[in-house]
Amino acid sequence: MGVLRTVANFVFGMECIGCGTSSELLDPWLCPACAAELAREACAPKFPNDDVFCLFPMRTLTRRLVHALKYRNIPGLASYLVRHSSAVKHGMVAQELLMLAQPLHFVPVPLHRARYRERGYNQAELLAAALATATGGKVCRWLKRKTFVVSQTKLSKEEREMNVAGAFVADFPRGTPMRGSVIVVDDVFTTGATTSACLAAFGVDFPLPLKICTLIYDEPSTAAADYAADCRADWDGLRSRR
Ligand SMILES: [Zn+2]
Secondary structure, X not given: OHHHHHHHHHHHOEEOOOOOOEEOOOOOOXXXXXXXXXXXXXXXXXXXXXXXEEEEEOOHHHHHHHHHHHHOOOOOHXXXXXXXXXXXXXXXXXXXXXXXXXXXXXXXXXXXXXXXXXXXXXXXHHHHHHHHHHHOOEEOOOEEEOOOOOOHHHOOHHHHHHHHOOOEEEXXXXXXXXXXXXXXXXXXXXXXXXXXXXXXXXXXXXXXXXEEEEEEEOOXXXXXXXXXHHHHHHHHHHHHHO
16 A cells, blocks of 8 residues: 555655645645645734734644644655744734734743654644744743643543643743743643643743743634534423423
């Protein structure tokens, strides 16, 4: 299968990570159609609140790309996605970040050691490095993971929050920094449980502003599900009164 794929790639060109079609015009990850779609998504960075910047919304294409970054051993996608995001292309996120006190300290959410060994890289660290290059900031490994955390994806919102609360500790090898701003970097922002646990690790007395930047904002579908459940409850209530 591996040999067949290699031969197919040689004859028909490599597969686009976005749509899976073979193309000789990859850039080097996306075909022209997917690259154009990514450029459109890059125009819509998401800001779930004043302290959180997300470079892309979660869409079919961006979901595939972040999945490839995490599970298909394509670390080069981190800088590719940051370079193609509004942080660099349209300057929107970069502008927000440059309004903060300088210098910018990009702090990646640490990966558990076992997962790092399995993956060979921490995608949050690669994203932090790409953001630091784009904005002139620095990568600072100021967070450590305290306990083993089971995969977040299989847990409910409440379970996720319980699972990561208190999972991180701040560690400053050269003493607490007194200048600039801290931006905690992760791949996906969903409920904010992981990044909140990271912010909590800095403690209430931490002197610098703390922000969050993630590659993707996965809008919680729970809001829609809750609304549907409320409507159903109203409807059932109406029916039982008849
Ligand atoms: Zn494509």
